[in-house]
Amino acid sequence: MRYDLVLLDFDGTFTDVEKEAGPFFEAYLADVREILGEGFERDWEEANAVLTADPANHGWLHEGRIVAPGNADPYLRATVIINMVLDRRGLYLDGDARTELLQGLYHRNYPKADTVFRPDAKRVVEALLESGIPTYVVTNSATHDVQAKIDRLAPRGRERLAVHGNAKKFFVVDPAPVDPRFAALPATMAVSGLGRPIYLRRGHYYEVLRHIWDETGVAPERTLVAGDIFELDLALPAHLGAHVQLVLKDRTEEFERQAMRQLANAETSDGLAGILARVGLD
Numbered sequence: 001m002r003y004d005l006v007l008l009d010f011d012g013t014f015t016d017v018e019k020e021a022g023p024f025f026e027a028y029l030a031d032v033r034e035i036l037g038e039g040f041e042r043d044w045e046e047a048n049a050v051l052t053a054d055p056a057n058h059g060w061l062h063e064g065r066i067v068a069p070g071n072a073d074p075y076l077r078a079t080v081i082i083n084m085v086l087d088r089r090g091l092y093l094d095g096d097a098r099t100e101l102l103q104g105l106y107h108r109n110y111p112k113a114d115t116v117f118r119p120d121a122k123r124v125v126e127a128l129l130e131s132g133i134p135t136y137v138v139t140n141s142a143t144h145d146v147q148a149k150i151d152r153l154a155p156r157g158r159e160r161l162a163v164h165g166n167a168k169k170f171f172v173v174d175p176a177p178v179d180p181r182f183a184a185l186p187a188t189m190a191v192s193g194l195g196r197p198i199y200l201r202r203g204h205y206y207e208v209l210r211h212i213w214d215e216t217g218v219a220p221e222r223t224l225v226a227g228d229i230f231e232l233d234l235a236l237p238a239h240l241g242a243h244v245q246l247v248l249k250d251r252t253e254e255f256e257r258q259a260m261r262q263l264a265n266a267e268t269s270d271g272l273a274g275i276l277a278r279v280g281l282d
Contacts, residue, residue, distance in 0.1 A: 002133075002279065002280050003133060003222055003223060003224040003243065003278070003279055004133065004134070004216075004218045004219075004222040004223070005133065005134050005135075005136075005212070005213075005216055005218040005222060005223040005224070006128055006133055006134070006135045006136075006223070006224050006225075006226070006275070006279065007135075007136050007137075007138050007209075007212065007223060007224070007225045007226070007237070007242075008135065008136070008137050008138070008225075008226050008227075008275075009137075009138065009139060009226065009227035009228060009229075009232075009233045010137050010139040010141060010146050010149075010163075011073060011075065011139065011140075011141055011228075012072070012073045012227075012228035012229065012247075012249060013226060013227050013228045013233070013247050013272075014117060014118060014121045014124075014125070014272065015115065015116055015117055015118065015121070015149070016116045016117070016118055017073040017074055017075070017249075018073075018074060018249075018250070018251075019114070019116040020113045020114040020115060020116040021073075021074035021075070021113055021114075022113075022114065023112045023113055023114055024074065024075070024078075024109050024110060024112055024113035025074060025078065026112075027108075027109040027112045028078050028105060028109045029044075031105055031108065031109065032044075032082060032085075032105070035101075036085070036089070036091075040085065043085045043088055043089070044081055044082075044085055047080075047081045047084035047085050047088070048077075048081055050084065051070045051071060051077065051080055051081060051084070052071065055069045055070045055071030055072075055251075055253065056069050056194060056196075056253050056255050057194075057195060057196060058070045058080065058084075059076075059080065060076050060079055060080055060083075060170060061080070061083055062099070062170045062171070062172070063095055063099075063172070064095075065172055065199055066196055067170040067172065067199060067202075067231060067232070068170065068229055068231045068232050069229070069231070069253050069255075069256070071251055071253075072228075072229045072232075072251060072253075073228075073229070073251070075106060075110065076229075078105070078106075079102055079105075079106065082102065082105065083098075083102070086098065107142055110141060110142070110145055111142075111145050111148075115149045115152055117153055118271065118272055119271075120271055120272045120273055121153060121272060122153055122154075122155050124272040124273065124275055124276055125150075125153065125155040125161065126155045126156045126157065127276055127281045127282070128275075128276075128279070128281070129155060129156065129157030129158075129160050129161060130156065130157060131279065131281055133279065134216050134218070135160070135161060136161070136162050136163070136164060136212055137150070137161065137162070137163045137164065138164045138167050138205075138208055138209070138212075139163070139164070139165050139167060140165075140166065140167055140168065140169055140170070140232070141165055141166075142165050142166060143163050143164070143165030143166065144165070145165070146163050146165055147163050150163065164208050164211075164212070167204065167205050167208045168202075168204035168205065169202055169204070169205040169232040169233065169236075170202070170232060171202055171203065171204040171205070172199045172201060172202055172203075173201075173202070173203040173204065174201065174203045175203035175204070175206045175207045175210070176203075176207075178203075179210070181210075181240065182201070182203070182206055185200050185201050185236075185239055185240070186200060186239070187199070187200065187201055188200060189235060189239070189259070189262075191255050191258055191259045191262065192255075192258050192262070193254065193255055193258055194255040194258075194259075198230075198231050198235050198259065199231075200235055200236055200239050201236075202236050205236055206236060206240075209236070209237060209240070219241070220237065220240045220241040220242040221241045221242070221243075223237070223242040223243065224242070224243045224244070224245060224275070224278055224279060225237040225238075225242050225243070225244050225245070226244070226245040226246075226247055226272075226275050227244075227245075227246065227247065228246070228247045228248075228249055228252070229256075230246055230256040230259050230260065231256075234246060234260075234266070235259070238263050238265070238266060242265075243265040243266070243278070244260075244263070244265065244266045244267075245266075245267055245268070245269060245274060245275055245278055246260050246266070246267070246268040246269075247268075247269060247271070247272060247274065247275070248268055248269065248270050
């Protein structure tokens with residue numbers, strides 16, 4: 001099937017996040033040491049052990065809801081662990097203050113990460129851009145940081161690849177305004193084998209999707225959305241009628257694979273070439 005629009009996540013989808021995150025973690029931990037003082041390492045290691053034992057149910061907690069598996073990538077891992085440490089120490093109990101702290105830690109240290117693209121990233125991006133299909137990057141990361149990384153990749157047709165950063169895919173809120181398409185969404189999705197709900201009504205992410213669909217005149221049903229974290233990248237667009245592609249990695253959780261099996265128009269692939277196969281370019 002040929003699509004009229006392709007939307008791509010960035011971190012973990014086009015990059016190898018485990019290989020690039022070393023400098024990020026070093027700087028992140030230095031900032032945490034400034035906040036908590038020496039000796040926080042034991043709390044950090046104990047929280048990491050709890051997370052590693054059950055990442056699906058010790059996930060990214062935002063405003064009282066788990067919004068993504070905690071071990072999906074190093075950036076999420078850092079956020080989940082510091083959340084657990086702050087809870088243990090009884091610090092930053094106000095939700096807004098904690099969100100501000102965590103977002104500051106992430107955005108301040110993300111630019112310090114290396115840039116390690118998946119081996120076929122450039123080929124896939126170039127094929128999409130040369131096809132003439134409108135292609136966008138939609139990411140939680142800051143727009144200018146991701147633009148700088150794509151500039152280093154330097155694909156042919158780079159000028160046609162728009163980046164929508166700060167998508168806030170983790171915010172479970174209503175958009176402004178609430179339109180009939182969003183209003184019709186169920187609140188959650190149940191996945192076999194997962195003992196918690198997946199929250200679908202992520203209004204900030206929806207506003208980005210709605211803007212792109214309005215701008216291009218393309219319907220969700222003619223859109224392919226690719227990402228590496230089911231809850232953040234794919235659950236919402238899939239329930240809006242888009243076709244979705246889960247790009248697998250070593251830390252993809254089994255429940256994410258199961259969630260894809262429960263949906264129509266959903267496929268997985270080990271690499272980015274699966275995106276080209278869906279679009280009919282490979």
